[in-house]
Amino acid sequence: AIRGVAARRIIDSRGNPTVEADVVLADGSLGRAAVPSGASTGAREAVELRDGDPARWHGKGVDRAVAHVGGEIAAAVRGRDALDQAGLDAALIALDGTPAKSRLGANAVLGVSLATAKAAAVSLRQPLYRYLGGEGAHLLPLPMMNIVNGGAHADNPLDFQEFMIAPVGTETFAEAVRMGSEVFHTLRRDLLAAGHSTGVGDEGGFAPSLRTAEEALDFVTAAIERTGYRPGADIGLVMDPASSEFFRDGVYEYAGEGVRRTSAEHAAHLAKLIDAYPVVSVEDPMAEDDWEGWRELTARVGDRCQLTGDDVFCTDEALVREGIRSGVGNSVLVKVNQVGTLTEALATVATAHEAGWTVVVSHRSGETEDTTIADLAVATGCGQIKTGSLSRSDRTAKYNQLIRIEEELGDAARYAGGSVLRRA
Ligand code: PGA
Ligand code: ZN
Numbered sequence: 001a002i003r004g005v006a007a008r009r010i011i012d013s014r015g016n017p018t019v020e021a022d023v024v025l026a027d028g029s030l031g032r033a034a035v036p037s038g039a040s041t042g043a044r045e046a047v048e049l050r051d052g053d054p055a056r057w058h059g060k061g062v063d064r065a066v067a068h069v070g071g072e073i074a075a076a077v078r079g080r081d082a083l084d085q086a087g088l089d090a091a092l093i094a095l096d097g098t099p100a101k102s103r104l105g106a107n108a109v110l111g112v113s114l115a116t117a118k119a120a121a122v123s124l125r126q127p128l129y130r131y132l133g134g135e136g137a138h139l140l141p142l143p144m145m146n147i148v149n150g151g152a153h154a155d156n157p158l159d160f161q162e163f164m165i166a167p168v169g170t171e172t173f174a175e176a177v178r179m180g181s182e183v184f185h186t187l188r189r190d191l192l193a194a195g196h197s198t199g200v201g202d203e204g205g206f207a208p209s210l211r212t213a214e215e216a217l218d219f220v221t222a223a224i225e226r227t228g229y230r231p232g233a234d235i236g237l238v239m240d241p242a243s244s245e246f247f248r249d250g251v252y253e254y255a256g257e258g259v260r261r262t263s264a265e266h267a268a269h270l271a272k273l274i275d276a277y278p279v280v281s282v283e284d285p286m287a288e289d290d291w292e293g294w295r296e297l298t299a300r301v302g303d304r305c306q307l308t309g310d311d312v313f314c315t316d317e318a319l320v321r322e323g324i325r326s327g328v329g330n331s332v333l334v335k336v337n338q339v340g341t342l343t344e345a346l347a348t349v350a351t352a353h354e355a356g357w358t359v360v361v362s363h364r365s366g367e368t369e370d371t372t373i374a375d376l377a378v379a380t381g382c383g384q385i386k387t388g389s390l391s392r393s394d395r396t397a398k399y400n401q402l403i404r405i406e407e408e409l410g411d412a413a414r415y416a417g418g419s420v421l422r423r424a
Helices: 063-077 085-096 106-123 128-133 173-193 213-227 263-276 291-301 317-326 342-354 372-380 393-412 417-421
Strands: 002-011 017-025 030-034 142-149 162-166 236-240 251-254 259-261 279-283 306-309 331-334 358-362 384-386
Touching: 002 063, 002 106, 017 063, 017 106, 030 106, 063 085, 063 106, 085 106, 085 342, 106 128, 106 342, 128 372, 142 173, 142 213, 142 417, 162 213, 162 279, 173 213, 173 393, 213 236, 213 263, 251 263, 259 263, 263 279, 263 291, 279 417, 291 306, 291 317, 306 358, 317 342, 331 342, 342 358, 342 372, 358 372, 372 384, 372 393
Parallel strands: 142 384, 236 279, 279 306, 306 331, 331 358, 358 384
Antiparallel strands: 002 017, 017 030, 142 162, 162 236, 251 259
16 A cells, blocks of 8 residues: 655756656555656647746746645545556546646646556566566567657757657667667768767757758668668658647748648658658657648558657547547557556557557657656557657666666567557
């Protein structure tokens, strides 16, 4: 049973405050979880409670959320069975009492939800992925490694937010990390040689002063080849344009490129990129408010490219159901803090899998050293994770945890590679 719950204010990878929660059980087991934070957030995400006092933390303080954990939430969950995650999460949702967890804050609620699961795993002396996923959890995810940053994650003119590499053609997760690291360093050398900055953005990928997606894709493809890998067969390309960020009044405004595209033109542009490069997956190709555009693009390229909904679904099970019904994409990005409890995130995964959709477990652009999502990716068996570049400890912590899990599973471990991209 839960004996005590506490929280503190720590800082995330962008230097902003965030919530860290501790849950201690009667047997002394400690679970600790830190809450991540997005920059290009979806409109329907659960509410991250910020203090809004401009004199402190530029308004981003989380003192109220921290106080809610140590106060109301601690009082409500003390004595509860930590092994009953669904019951605990239902109690947290009821205690908050609002549709988007805006009263207590999804940052307060999620911290306790995750810390409880971790405490329960410690108590049972099980690794988290096994506690959540059972004895059968053995699938190491295909990583989508974000090596060029743009959009809201960097101060360069690139309109699209993320250009990623996914080592589809290898046998182990550890080898996938090696391949990613090698390409990352080749890309660094190539960018430097071309006179570009090799400073990195929020997710540890380079943030060169490029303007078009083609330029970024050319650099990445060349780096893959120069490292000795085959673009497509060994390493696939993945993009997250984060299209909601530059969709205004029904038009896609490419500020860096200096062009405006209608929904149909934007979709045609993406379809062209998907065909011209070995692109295996595109996240948020269309804006969250452009469901018609989403439907049209899915009908057009959904048979040959994974189309993953991030802002459009916000990890919300009901929105995912609506997306499945209306043919909006074929894959769901799962970010635990978009929905606020572990149980709700797992329900979204189950709904997607039942429909034959794929799932990508994901970090946020503001992260911490917490590695829960690495275990979650293995626990759900979803076979895909998006957790940034091959640099910066907030990103590499997740890769390193997956390396440890693969080692621990030994012969039972299986690396998903490219096989998961078409699940149905
Ligand atoms: P965010 O971006 O964490 O800043 O929202 C990540 C994404 O769009 O996938
Ligand atoms: Zn996204």
